[in-house]
Structures are given as C-alpha cells and as structure tokens.
Amino acid sequence: METEIRSGRRYKGVSNEQRRAERREKLVDAAIAVYGAVGYHGATVRAICAEAGLTERYFYESFENGEALLAAAFEAVMARLTEEVMTALAPLSTFDMGSIVRTALATYYGQLRANPNEARVFLVEILGVSPRMDTIYWDTIRQVSLSILRFAPDAAERADDLGLDLDLFADGLIGAVVQIALGWVRSGYAAPIDTVVETAMAILGAVNREYLSPRA
Amino acid sequence: METEIRSGRRYKGVSNEQRRAERREKLVDAAIAVYGAVGYHGATVRAICAEAGLTERYFYESFENGEALLAAAFEAVMARLTEEVMTALAPLSTFDMGSIVRTALATYYGQLRANPNEARVFLVEILGVSPRMDTIYWDTIRQVSLSILRFAPDAAERADDLGLDLDLFADGLIGAVVQIALGWVRSGYAAPIDTVVETAMAILGAVNREYLSPRA
DNA sequence: CGATATTGACAAGAAACGTTGTCAGATTTG
DNA sequence: CAAATCTGACAACGTTTCTTGTCAATATCG
Structure with missing residues (x-):
C-alpha cells in the first residue's frame, strides 16, 4: 500500500534535486536579508520562510x-x-x-x-x-x-x-x-x-x- | 487603608538602598558567571537568579x-x-x-x-x-x-x-x-x-x- | 506584643517560537 | 483521464521563557 517510487519527478521543467537546491538558495538569500533587517537573534524561521516565499516545511527540508x-x-x-x-x-x-x-x-x-x-x-x-x-x-x-x-x-x-x-x-x-x-x-x-x-x-x-x- | 510608609526600613542592620544595591551586585556577578558558563543567549533569568541566590522578583527590582x-x-x-x-x-x-x-x-x-x-x-x-x-x-x-x-x-x-x-x-x-x-x-x-x-x-x-x- | 515591612519559594498567565501534521489544489506521468 | 506526486497555506502541539502574583515565614518598629 505504500508508495515505492521515491525518486523525484520533474516539475515545471526542473528536476527534483534542482528544485531543492533552488529552494535552499532562496532560503539563504532570504536569511541574509532578514538578518540584515532584524539580526540573527530577531530572525524567526517563519519570517525567513516568508521572505523566501516558501513554507516552513521546506525550511526543514534543507536545514536542521x-x-x-x-x-x-x-x-x-x-x-x-x-x-x-x-x-x-x-x-x-x-x-x-x-x-x-x-x-x-x-x-x-x-x-x-x-x-x-x-x-x-x-x-x-x-x-x-x-x-x-x-x-x-x-x-x-x-x-x-x-x-x-x-x-x-x-x-x-x-x-x-x-x-x-x-x-x-x-x-x-x-x-x-x-x-x-x-x-x-x-x-x-x-x-x-x-x-x-x-x-x-x-x-x-x-x-x-x-x-x-x-x-x- | 493603604500603607503610606514607603521609605525603607532597616533590615539585618543594613538600609533599604544598601540591600537593593547588594542584590543588584549579586545579580551582576551571577550574570557574569552564568554568561561564562552558557553564554548570554543560553542564560535565563531563572538561572541567573538561582546563581545569585535570589528570587525572580528581585531581578525586576533592579533590571527591566x-x-x-x-x-x-x-x-x-x-x-x-x-x-x-x-x-x-x-x-x-x-x-x-x-x-x-x-x-x-x-x-x-x-x-x-x-x-x-x-x-x-x-x-x-x-x-x-x-x-x-x-x-x-x-x-x-x-x-x-x-x-x-x-x-x-x-x-x-x-x-x-x-x-x-x-x-x-x-x-x-x-x-x-x-x-x-x-x-x-x-x-x-x-x-x-x-x-x-x-x-x-x-x-x-x-x-x-x-x-x-x-x-x- | 501587635502591626507592618521584607523575604523567599513557587504558581500561573501570557506570549513566542520551533516543529510537525493536515489538506486541498496544482502538476506531472502513464 | 486517472493516479500519484508536489506545492503552499495554515493549524496545532509542545516547550520555553518572561513576567506578575500569591502566600506563609521572618524580621523590625512602636
């Protein structure tokens, strides 16, 4: 009953790994922007995700x-x-x-x-x-x-x-x-x-x- | 019905202001110790008060x-x-x-x-x-x-x-x-x-x- | 001694945040 | 088209912390 196909599927023309990498990069850029605005200690996961235009789940996809x-x-x-x-x-x-x-x-x-x-x-x-x-x-x-x-x-x-x-x-x-x-x-x-x-x-x-x- | 006598009373031989000052100093010393142990960001009000041997109320007596x-x-x-x-x-x-x-x-x-x-x-x-x-x-x-x-x-x-x-x-x-x-x-x-x-x-x-x- | 101030231990309310989970809609694959 | 995957919005749980409040015990003053 479980889905066995775990390997990625292409989406909007880009591969699984590439989408992940792009999201990760977006998060890093967003983090730099948010850190610059409110400092690291004032930066929350939510705020960074919002800045990146991504949802929290993708945060934990790339960062612990x-x-x-x-x-x-x-x-x-x-x-x-x-x-x-x-x-x-x-x-x-x-x-x-x-x-x-x-x-x-x-x-x-x-x-x-x-x-x-x-x-x-x-x-x-x-x-x-x-x-x-x-x-x-x-x-x-x-x-x-x-x-x-x-x-x-x-x-x-x-x-x-x-x-x-x-x-x-x-x-x-x-x-x-x-x-x-x-x-x-x-x-x-x-x-x-x-x-x-x-x-x-x-x-x-x-x-x-x-x-x-x-x-x- | 309210107590009007606000000015301090001597306690254990020391004046009101002096007791406050001593507590404040204890808190500062305790803070330095706790910061040294766990860093400022790891230091909680409770931990500092415990280190100082004081209760939380006295924290807010001296520090906002x-x-x-x-x-x-x-x-x-x-x-x-x-x-x-x-x-x-x-x-x-x-x-x-x-x-x-x-x-x-x-x-x-x-x-x-x-x-x-x-x-x-x-x-x-x-x-x-x-x-x-x-x-x-x-x-x-x-x-x-x-x-x-x-x-x-x-x-x-x-x-x-x-x-x-x-x-x-x-x-x-x-x-x-x-x-x-x-x-x-x-x-x-x-x-x-x-x-x-x-x-x-x-x-x-x-x-x-x-x-x-x-x-x- | 009686009233009042002071202290210390601890409870409790409130807010913030990290983290995980749900679910409907969009996109792709066969 | 139908099934499966992916995405995004958001809810929800648990934890932690700050901060204020309660209350009994202790010390001082008159």
Whole structure:
C-alpha cells in the first residue's frame, strides 16, 4: 500500500534535486536579508520562510534548524568574498606585498559596501551565537591568516626570534582589518573607500615594513 | 487603608538602598558567571537568579529585562578593567609611549586571564545582541580610542595629511589588540602573557614608530 | 506584643517560537 | 483521464521563557 517510487519527478521543467537546491538558495538569500533587517537573534524561521516565499516545511527540508541556516549563510558570504578577492588578485603580475594587500583590501571593503546585509552577517551576526558557530568563525579567520602568512615565508622563524606568537600576530592583523570594516559599516560607510583602504594599509604597511619584508 | 510608609526600613542592620544595591551586585556577578558558563543567549533569568541566590522578583527590582543586566555586566567589567589599567599606569613617571602602552596591555591581558568569565562578557557575549548593546560596545571602543590618541597629539593633523581616517585608524589598533585577546582566550591562554603583550606591541609599536611618534 | 515591612519559594498567565501534521489544489506521468 | 506526486497555506502541539502574583515565614518598629 505504500508508495515505492521515491525518486523525484520533474516539475515545471526542473528536476527534483534542482528544485531543492533552488529552494535552499532562496532560503539563504532570504536569511541574509532578514538578518540584515532584524539580526540573527530577531530572525524567526517563519519570517525567513516568508521572505523566501516558501513554507516552513521546506525550511526543514534543507536545514536542521535555524543555526544551520546561519552557518550556511556565513559560508555563502565567505565563499563569495573569497572568490571576489581571488578574482581581483589573479591578474596581478607583481609579487609586491603592498600591491597584493592593497588590492585584496580594496576588494574586501568594496564588497562589504556593496552588500551591507552580507557585511552584517560576516562581521556581526556570526559572533557569540554558539560554540559551533564560534568554531566556524575561527576556522575562517585562521584560514585567512594562513593565506596572508604565505606571502611572508620566513615570518615564523622571525617571530620566534622576536619572542612573538605567530598565530596571535596574524589574529591581530586580521582584527585590525575587521575592526576597521566594522567601524566603517557602522558609520554608514561615511569615509570614501580609498580612505578606508589606505587607513588599513597604514597599519598593515607599517607592520610589513618592520617585520615581514625580506630585509632584516 | 493603604500603607503610606514607603521609605525603607532597616533590615539585618543594613538600609533599604544598601540591600537593593547588594542584590543588584549579586545579580551582576551571577550574570557574569552564568554568561561564562552558557553564554548570554543560553542564560535565563531563572538561572541567573538561582546563581545569585535570589528570587525572580528581585531581578525586576533592579533590571527591566535580561538585556539591561547584560549592559550592567558589561559596564561593570569595563569599569574594572579601566580602573586596573589606570592604577597600573599611575606610578609610571615616563611619558614614553612604548612604556605606557606596554603596561596598559600587560594589565589588560592579565585581567582577562585572571577573569575568564569577565573576558568572555567583554569580548564575546556583548556582540550582536541588539542595536542598543552595539551602541554601548561602540561607545566604549571609541572612548578607548580617544584615550589612546591623547598620547599622540598631532595624530589628527598627520592622518589628514596622509589621507587616513583617524577614527578608523584607532578602530584598527583596538581591533588588533582585541582580536589578539580573543585568540588568546580561545586558545585557553596557551601562550605566556609576555608573548601576548610583545605580539601586540609588535603591531602597535610598528605603527607608533612610523605614524605616531614625534619624528616625521 | 501587635502591626507592618521584607523575604523567599513557587504558581500561573501570557506570549513566542520551533516543529510537525493536515489538506486541498496544482502538476506531472502513464 | 486517472493516479500519484508536489506545492503552499495554515493549524496545532509542545516547550520555553518572561513576567506578575500569591502566600506563609521572618524580621523590625512602636
């Protein structure tokens, strides 16, 4: 008496899996919009589903709970940011660290300005939610750290000589960049982006010249 | 028929106002402990009252809601940190910026290590809770910014010359210090405190030597 | 001592939310 | 066309929490 045919049927021309994927994407986009409006903690499953134009049942089709959606939203934003930065860096022919960092910063801040809701997810909403989300956030931070430090091959050895902790050192540099982003977002993007980039470059540049550049 | 005598009566030897103040303080301390254990979002009014050894009615005697208590807890931690730093700086006779900053950092990180629960309130739990809490957090940040920049009187003018935004510049420096603190706390205070201080000093020192010290 | 204020334990109302279930209508497949 | 699947709107259950209220026991004041 039970229906055995479980594999999907095409609907409106699209396959089962594709419909699921589209609904999931709609939910992620809706979540970013709702988080931007009322924050993660003010966002309810109902509100997100309404924003997505979907019913609650489809929420649980793709996500176990609200936190899983936040994680997915964060990862989506992070993936987009990473891709944009990589794309911007690709045509660079120089290995000059200043140019690389400036380009990356300009792209990063530019994206945050172009997508304020995503900026909020990336910078604010993710924090202090749960141990699981903290882990995701810190894994991301450390991943970026590693990317940065790859441009300064002898940094580890030099940090050791100076009695510094390289991980914390990288955390500090990222913290500077992120806090500038936060201050800028919070100001309503008051300063022109060039000023923001140069301000971050002032800090990173000073550190680079003193600690990371090949010259001892 | 109504009781007109509203002004307090002494109880167990202490006055009305003092009893209230003591209960309030108990609640703040309990809140910090509970936040440290389960986070702000996992903390319920009941749990905090139980930790404080008080009943729920006394909660609403001192705080309008749970968020007000978080604000009070944050302010208490901030006040304590500020006082400790000020006390540590007072005996310094030098005006050397390096010594001042190093002492302040050592005190700050030392306090965070001595009080992990307070560290968590100060660094994590406060974030992303509500617009009101964000405002409190940012007012605090900017207040610290101003304190720092007072040691570099011509910084504003110089920042202008270089096309930087001074507020964002200060945000960046604070962000570096705070993110190092976060990384350190998250690591379970793995590195010795001297290493942490020197790591932060490496960033702040490089910036100071290049941008803030009297020499152009 | 008697009246009143204070305290602590706990009940109860109300509201919000997550999560699951129902069901009629639309769409596809054979 | 007929059966099966898919969709969307919404109801309903259970849980949790905030918040206010009740009441007896305890301490103070006159």
